[in-house]
Amino acid sequence: MIEDKARIRRDMEAAQSKADILKALAHPVRVRVFEALADGEKTVGELVAMLGEKEANTSRHLAVLRNAGIVATRKEGLNVHYSNRMPCLIPMLGCVNQAVCAMADEHMKIACCIRR
Numbered sequence: 001m002i003e004d005k006a007r008i009r010r011d012m013e014a015a016q017s018k019a020d021i022l023k024a025l026a027h028p029v030r031v032r033v034f035e036a037l038a039d040g041e042k043t044v045g046e047l048v049a050m051l052g053e054k055e056a057n058t059s060r061h062l063a064v065l066r067n068a069g070i071v072a073t074r075k076e077g078l079n080v081h082y083s084n085r086m087p088c089l090i091p092m093l094g095c096v097n098q099a100v101c102a103m104a105d106e107h108m109k110i111a112c113c114i115r116r
Contacts (some may be wrong), residue, residue: 024068
């Protein structure tokens with residue numbers, strides 16, 4: 001019985017850790033930042049130029065990703081370079097992308113039938 005409670009507690013802690021990572025990615029700007037870092041480390045300025053977001057907004061999103069342990073930082077002079085610490089999540093986002101496209105295709109089929 002005690003072993004079952006310990007196992008349940010460990011399972012819940014593991015589930016919470018997973019949820020924390022997914023929560024950190026649960027914003028479109030953070031997904032875009034994370035995907036941009038899949039190509040290699042970048043500074044805030046480089047990310048701002050790529051994403052078209054304001055620097056302060058990009059920095060806030062990077063802080064969320066960093067606090068979740070998803071991105072790492074490296075300071076070089078005045079610049080902070082951000083990198084992807086969890087490249088294993090990139091295929092997961094590819095899977096999500098396929099799901100979004102499949103759902104969009106299904107919605108288009110339904111919309112075409114409604115128009116007739």
